[in-house]
Amino acid sequence: MYAQSLSWLLLAPFLLSLAAFAMRWAGKRSIWLAELIHLVSITAVLLLSMHVVQGVLAQGSISALNDWLHVDALAAVFVTIVGVVGFLVGVYALGYIRHDLSSGVLQPQQVTLFYGLLNLFLFTMLLVVVSNNIIMMWVAVEATTLGSAFLVGIYGQRASLEAAWKYVIICTVGVAFGLYGTILVYSDAVHFMKEPGMAILWTQIVENAQALDPTILKLAFVFVMIGFGTKAGIFPMHAWLPDAHSEAPSPVSALLSGVLLKCALFVVIRFAIILSRGIGAEFPHLILLIFGALSVTVSTLFMFVQRDLKRLLAYSSVENIGLIVLALGVGGPLGVLAGLMHAVNHSLVKSLMFLTSGNILMKYHTRDLGKIHGMLQAAPLTSLLLLAGGLALAGSPPFNIFISKFSIFSAGMQSGHIWLMLVCLAFLAVAFAALLRVISSSLFGQAPDEMAAGEVQPLTLAPIAVLLVLAITLGLYLPPQIALLLNQAAGIALPPGSVASAPGALLNWLVLP
Amino acid sequence: MSAWILAGILVPFLGGLLVLVIPRWWVKTASQFVALFSAGCSVYVFIAFTAAGKQVQFFDVMRLGNVTLFGLVVDRLSVLIGMAVSVVGFLIVVYSTGYLSAQNREHAEKKIERRYYSFLLLFIGSMAGVVYASTMLGLLVFFELTGVCSWGLIGYYDNEKARRAALKAIITTQVASLGLYAATAYFFAESGSLRLVDMVGLTETAKTVIFIGVLIAGFGKSAQLPFHFWLPDAMVAPTPISAYLHAASMVKVGVYIFARCLSSAGSVPQVIGVVGSVMALLTMLYGFAMYFPQKDFKKLLAYSTITQLAYIFLALSISVFGSQVAFNGGVTHIFNHAFAKSLFFLVAGALSYTTGTRLLPSLRGVIVRMPVIGTSFAVAALAVTGVPPFNCFFSKFSIFAGGFEAAQEHPLLLVLVIIAMVESIGSFAWIFWTFSATGLGTPSEEVAAATPLSPAMEYVLITLAVLTLLSGVFASAWIA
Numbered sequence: 001m002y003a004q005s006l007s008w009l010l011l012a013p014f015l016l017s018l019a020a021f022a023m024r025w026a027g028k029r030s031i032w033l034a035e036l037i038h039l040v041s042i043t044a045v046l047l048l049s050m051h052v053v054q055g056v057l058a059q060g061s062i063s064a065l066n067d068w069l070h071v072d073a074l075a076a077v078f079v080t081i082v083g084v085v086g087f088l089v090g091v092y093a094l095g096y097i098r099h100d101l102s103s104g105v106l107q108p109q110q111v112t113l114f115y116g117l118l119n120l121f122l123f124t125m126l127l128v129v130v131s132n133n134i135i136m137m138w139v140a141v142e143a144t145t146l147g148s149a150f151l152v153g154i155y156g157q158r159a160s161l162e163a164a165w166k167y168v169i170i171c172t173v174g175v176a177f178g179l180y181g182t183i184l185v186y187s188d189a190v191h192f193m194k195e196p197g198m199a200i201l202w203t204q205i206v207e208n209a210q211a212l213d214p215t216i217l218k219l220a221f222v223f224v225m226i227g228f229g230t231k232a233g234i235f236p237m238h239a240w241l242p243d244a245h246s247e248a249p250s251p252v253s254a255l256l257s258g259v260l261l262k263c264a265l266f267v268v269i270r271f272a273i274i275l276s277r278g279i280g281a282e283f284p285h286l287i288l289l290i291f292g293a294l295s296v297t298v299s300t301l302f303m304f305v306q307r308d309l310k311r312l313l314a315y316s317s318v319e320n321i322g323l324i325v326l327a328l329g330v331g332g333p334l335g336v337l338a339g340l341m342h343a344v345n346h347s348l349v350k351s352l353m354f355l356t357s358g359n360i361l362m363k364y365h366t367r368d369l370g371k372i373h374g375m376l377q378a379a380p381l382t383s384l385l386l387l388a389g390g391l392a393l394a395g396s397p398p399f400n401i402f403i404s405k406f407s408i409f410s411a412g413m414q415s416g417h418i419w420l421m422l423v424c425l426a427f428l429a430v431a432f433a434a435l436l437r438v439i440s441s442s443l444f445g446q447a448p449d450e451m452a453a454g455e456v457q458p459l460t461l462a463p464i465a466v467l468l469v470l471a472i473t474l475g476l477y478l479p480p481q482i483a484l485l486l487n488q489a490a491g492i493a494l495p496p497g498s499v500a501s502a503p504g505a506l507l508n509w510l511v512l513p
Numbered sequence: 514m515s516a517w518i519l520a521g522i523l524v525p526f527l528g529g530l531l532v533l534v535i536p537r538w539w540v541k542t543a544s545q546f547v548a549l550f551s552a553g554c555s556v557y558v559f560i561a562f563t564a565a566g567k568q569v570q571f572f573d574v575m576r577l578g579n580v581t582l583f584g585l586v587v588d589r590l591s592v593l594i595g596m597a598v599s600v601v602g603f604l605i606v607v608y609s610t611g612y613l614s615a616q617n618r619e620h621a622e623k624k625i626e627r628r629y630y631s632f633l634l635l636f637i638g639s640m641a642g643v644v645y646a647s648t649m650l651g652l653l654v655f656f657e658l659t660g661v662c663s664w665g666l667i668g669y670y671d672n673e674k675a676r677r678a679a680l681k682a683i684i685t686t687q688v689a690s691l692g693l694y695a696a697t698a699y700f701f702a703e704s705g706s707l708r709l710v711d712m713v714g715l716t717e718t719a720k721t722v723i724f725i726g727v728l729i730a731g732f733g734k735s736a737q738l739p740f741h742f743w744l745p746d747a748m749v750a751p752t753p754i755s756a757y758l759h760a761a762s763m764v765k766v767g768v769y770i771f772a773r774c775l776s777s778a779g780s781v782p783q784v785i786g787v788v789g790s791v792m793a794l795l796t797m798l799y800g801f802a803m804y805f806p807q808k809d810f811k812k813l814l815a816y817s818t819i820t821q822l823a824y825i826f827l828a829l830s831i832s833v834f835g836s837q838v839a840f841n842g843g844v845t846h847i848f849n850h851a852f853a854k855s856l857f858f859l860v861a862g863a864l865s866y867t868t869g870t871r872l873l874p875s876l877r878g879v880i881v882r883m884p885v886i887g888t889s890f891a892v893a894a895l896a897v898t899g900v901p902p903f904n905c906f907f908s909k910f911s912i913f914a915g916g917f918e919a920a921q922e923h924p925l926l927l928v929l930v931i932i933a934m935v936e937s938i939g940s941f942a943w944i945f946w947t948f949s950a951t952g953l954g955t956p957s958e959e960v961a962a963a964t965p966l967s968p969a970m971e972y973v974l975i976t977l978a979v980l981t982l983l984s985g986v987f988a989s990a991w992i993a
Contacts, residue, residue, distance in 0.1 A: 397653075398654065406697070410701045414701075414702035421698070425691050425695060429688050436680060444671045
């Protein structure tokens, strides 16, 4: 039953995206029908992904299509991210695209194209996280580029086309490195597998990781790190990210930043697991620590000098991906758990912020922070969301990012990387200052004179509010199912036998009177 | 008892959210009730604690596995300071309902701003959280929350200057708070626990690292050198906010977390005492030197706060050398100074409310024209400078007594204590001179043209003046 859900989880968005493309020829009702198809598709993805996650909680893992698809707890964490964030962003997109349509930025045909591409994009991301075939994993990552590049360039403006072009070029070149890494692992595994076809399956490779050649593994991991790291937006391969994130329509930015980066990172984690089973965790940890620390330090400085709201948020994504990579590099039960928790938390908060930036864009018609002032008067509800979301992103309690950031630093100190953690902490203060400056200058001050008070699209506020509620809830309370899932996921990412010692092994929050 | 403490923390949080949605004309009343409730909770805890024989109690509130994330501690320190911050908090809310009105001659407010009361109530809740927290993580969480609320309150007037001052305040304290952040993470990594009492078992080196972190955070929040510069700028805040944040609560967070860690850590490395007392002395001298050029009443009070906080740091640092008297002196000084300095700020607020200015040279003859404000002014000036029988005399006396006690074994401390005493006399002279120049004499033009004070503000001034007179004896007798 769960295996069927898994197949449908992929089929539904794929077929419905084709249907949405076809609505181009549906005449007068095309937009209305495309919206309906889109809504059905994201709802299906949400429900099916929840069902799959439930299955993983019930029976440990789910496989389908001759083991080509495989969802364990680790993948289930990312399936949850795609399902939940995908749904909320999808709902938001309805209001946002209607506004674009009514203000003439998009043509009706483009709207059907948008919904088709958006669901295709969701499909490719789901394919990345559920595939067990490492070559298909690579194919899926490439496919996410193709699906989202057209979304980035959908406005057809000079700047957005340039951003889309840059995105395609850098990511396909980057991910090609990922292919080398993937093929290296495959060709090495093929030598000793009883059945050559098995060498392509991640689950088989992991079981036989000890037999792989250590030098080839190291080489492959460096390729994978550079290749899929490009897609994940890790410094110094992040160059495509600020352009693509800022030029894309805001719901797409939210998906790129909130979900896509995590999916690419997921592939890196998969390969890091192969390495740690095969040759021990030291080498992947070192690589991850270096890239993570570099991403955190450099991106925070970039954040501080940005004058464009969405570019600033994009650099903040580099920072947070860096933090996750840092946590994985620190390793240990707490480190991995904190890293995965941060992946979930950052998905929620960053998509919240990008959606809010969409609302600001609708109101002010600019992303220039020098021109966005007086939101408290102009758009009180959006300004409240910006305030809460900005504080959450900056890592202020009681929001979820505070908890995961703190856990990352505790894990780092525990594993003896005290100085590295202190340096990264100092850079996080820069990020805090940058975000607070944004909040301060946009909320306060004088709104432009001709601007009337009120929200542009009240429909768009609900999904953002839901994201905010999720962010606060996860900051105060970790529901047992999520805790269990994260715990099992950390167990997969760690060497066997080390789960029981995880400080969060019994993730029960007791509230005493 | 834990339920009352939790209510004292959570009800202001809920109230802070509530005032954002209820009809505008209920905002003031609702805020006062919420603050009154929080104050009532802390007074109840105080009475219950005293009746139960002052037994230290711990309550775990949130746990993750076997790690206590957040808990409450009820001891002499938390109960006493908890009462001060919440009672002053309530008085400030009452005062604000009068101050933020159309009758205010310095900053007339035409409509009731939800934002103000929301942040203020959130602040009261966060402050109660800091005070009763029994874990390092609890201290950190509420430490940061007070920072965020202070940003909203300092920048309340929403002009360029206020925005800059608010950003400066939060970024400075945030940078300093990295000390606490790192100390908490390090503490957790070393001991596997977040409860402060588990600090006892740590090595000297680990304690030194943690205390250095705590001191950095404390220096930031309590506006000590080298992080002092945000406080004088933050005087652009509405005066009731200055009275609460920059006299009673926010700046006390720094000294409080230091005191809390000292009281939980058992033996503390002496190097912490040396660092703390030397920095305190430097800050004290700096703050004193900055008294003289000040024309703005509130700026003068800001520098006075900086030096008074330095006294508390000095007292707590001296206690590292084994003087319980100095520790008690420091803690009671947190308590006493909260009342006295808030009163002082509120007097400044009352003057700008009635006369439209707070520039010292244009104020003269306050006591003749406005006896309530003038008398409160006199009480505040005498109390802050430590004249008996006002409250700060008692706590300062304990600080110096503790200093002399500790100096018997560490002669160098004697020098510090004597310098501090000289500073004390100097600041008495200067503040008293300021009082006689502005309080006495024939009323100046501005003072003569003063409008009447609102009743809410008048009651608060009188209440605080009485509390200032009585709290010293009370606190010293209670804590011993």
